[in-house]
Amino acid sequence: MAELGRGVVFFLCAAFILLAPGYKQLTGSAPSWAIRWDMFARRGQDLYEARFETVDASGRRVIVDRFETLGFPDPQRAPRNVRTFTQEHEAWSVAQSLCRTLGHDRPLYMFLRDATASGWKTVEDGTRDVCSRRDPSPAPTPRGANHDEEDAP
Amino acid sequence: MNDARRTGGDDLARLLDWALRTEGSTRSVALIRIGLVLTLWARYASDLIFFRHLGDGQLWFCALFFVVTPLALVGLWTRITVAGSAFCALYLVYALGHLKGVGAYTHHHTALLAWSFVWLALTPSGRSYSADRWRALADADRRKEPWPEERGNLWGMRLLALQTASVYFWTALSKCNAGFLGGARLSHYVMSFYTGSSPIDHGVMHVVFMLVAWGTVALEFSLAFGLFFERSRRWLIVPGLLLHGTFYALLSVLTFTVTMWVLYLSFLDPDAVHRFLDRLQGRRPAGGPDDEAAETRRPVSDRAS
Numbered sequence: 505m506a507e508l509g510r511g512v513v514f515f516l517c518a519a520f521i522l523l524a525p526g527y528k529q530l531t532g533s534a535p536s537w538a539i540r541w542d543m544f545a546r547r548g549q550d551l552y553e554a555r556f557e558t559v560d561a562s563g564r565r566v567i568v569d570r571f572e573t574l575g576f577p578d579p580q581r582a583p584r585n586v587r588t589f590t591q592e593h594e595a596w597s598v599a600q601s602l603c604r605t606l607g608h609d610r611p612l613y614m615f616l617r618d619a620t621a622s623g624w625k626t627v628e629d630g631t632r633d634v635c636s637r638r639d640p641s642p643a644p645t646p647r648g649a650n651h652d653e654e655d656a657p
Numbered sequence: 658m659n660d661a662r663r664t665g666g667d668d669l670a671r672l673l674d675w676a677l678r679t680e681g682s683t684r685s686v687a688l689i690r691i692g693l694v695l696t697l698w699a700r701y702a703s704d705l706i707f708f709r710h711l712g713d714g715q716l717w718f719c720a721l722f723f724v725v726t727p728l729a730l731v732g733l734w735t736r737i738t739v740a741g742s743a744f745c746a747l748y749l750v751y752a753l754g755h756l757k758g759v760g761a762y763t764h765h766h767t768a769l770l771a772w773s774f775v776w777l778a779l780t781p782s783g784r785s786y787s788a789d790r791w792r793a794l795a796d797a798d799r800r801k802e803p804w805p806e807e808r809g810n811l812w813g814m815r816l817l818a819l820q821t822a823s824v825y826f827w828t829a830l831s832k833c834n835a836g837f838l839g840g841a842r843l844s845h846y847v848m849s850f851y852t853g854s855s856p857i858d859h860g861v862m863h864v865v866f867m868l869v870a871w872g873t874v875a876l877e878f879s880l881a882f883g884l885f886f887e888r889s890r891r892w893l894i895v896p897g898l899l900l901h902g903t904f905y906a907l908l909s910v911l912t913f914t915v916t917m918w919v920l921y922l923s924f925l926d927p928d929a930v931h932r933f934l935d936r937l938q939g940r941r942p943a944g945g946p947d948d949e950a951a952e953t954r955r956p957v958s959d960r961a962s
Contacts, residue, residue, distance in 0.1 A: 549845065623841035
């Protein structure tokens with residue numbers, strides 16, 4: 505009888521251990537307290553990757569080091585919004601600063617990608633001069649508004 | 658057909674024996690108990706110091722935590738105090754974390770710790786390395802009886818093993834998507850923790866990220882199943898331990914690493930762990946210990962009467 509009780513408890517617990525995480529992970533609709541083992545599933549999805557280029561005297565594309573150009577030779581000591589873009593408008597803001605520093609007669613091309621759950625999503629492909637861009641840069645949105653909040657393990 | 662039926666029946670019997678009837682040394686679960694309580698303290702104790710909770714109505718909980726968890730650590734009234742520790746760990750995650758909004762308590766590492774305590778509470782983890790053990794020896798001496806064996810039914814340890822495997826399985830499954838297997842998600846982690854928005858997911862590094870992503874998923878799936886079998890376990894334990902050590906050194910996983918390390922004990926043959934500890938302490942088992950251990954490790958139903 506004791507073994508029967510132990511068996512019932514064991515298999516209920518085992519079913520919970522093995523199946524409960526699936527409910528949240530497969531349906532995505534379970535409440536926040538539901539157990540799940542998807543560590544770092546949202547980590548880094550608030551990031552943008554940015555690379556800037558201009559042209560040299562011979563018309564060849566060259567990379568612009570945003571840190572050097574803006575007076576932060578050590579990237580680790582650069583302000584957070586220069587080092588890490590968590591909003592698209594932060595990248596545009598740095599682009600505008602680079603335009604001012606380089607001089608508006610020099611073109612600036614920006615390659616901007618948004619980190620998403622499915623990989624990279626291209627926002628700017630570096631084909632146009634962003635210094636001559638006429639439409640306003642995206643309005644700031646509250647941090648985390650367009651992505652899930654960061655999840656620690 | 659009959660053979661097939663017998664094989665299926667044998668498999669079921671083996672599963673039931675493994676799950677419900679395995680008796681073995683309680684040293685492994687005692688070590689798990691000590692490891693989990695110390696991990697619980699490392700994660701929460703400083704948050705629960707009384708002066709931090711003068712006005713929030715949680716003083717009773719702080720008092721409970723600081724009473725039951727040290728008792729569980731030293732193994733006094735272990736079945737009760739480990740159950741009390743499990744309550745504390747669940748309360749921290751679900752009452753303070755989810756209900757009262759302490760976000761830091763709602764993460765994977767805290768949930769794993771809490772549920773591990775629940776499964777630990779189903780094992781006689783106080784029969785080794787504990788004040789309960791010391792009391793049992795003193796009691797036996799008083800009655801001039803042989804010392805009780807450090808043995809018990811280890812079905813709770815099986816649940817700890819299943820818990821560990823479930824973590825591996827579901828975390829590996831959650832990575833089976835183009836974003837992770839293409840290497841992009843790993844580059845997001847590196848950028849998030851280290852490099853900021855400068856491009857790193859290009860050229861050779863893109864290939865490295867992709868290979869590491871596939872390797873991680875392959876290892877996690879292997880750990881989910883392979884740790885149960887002795888033949889594969891011997892090849893997986895060190896990579897598994899290194900995987901968690903790497904996570905700790907490179908990412909922000911807090912107590913997750915040490916919790917998983919402790920839980921690896923649930924996969925090891927408890928009698929082998931017992932013999933290993935004996936040997937480590939310079940004790941040679943006397944009188945054919947291997948045979949004795951093998952006999953008592955077998956399910957009760959299989960033993961000669």
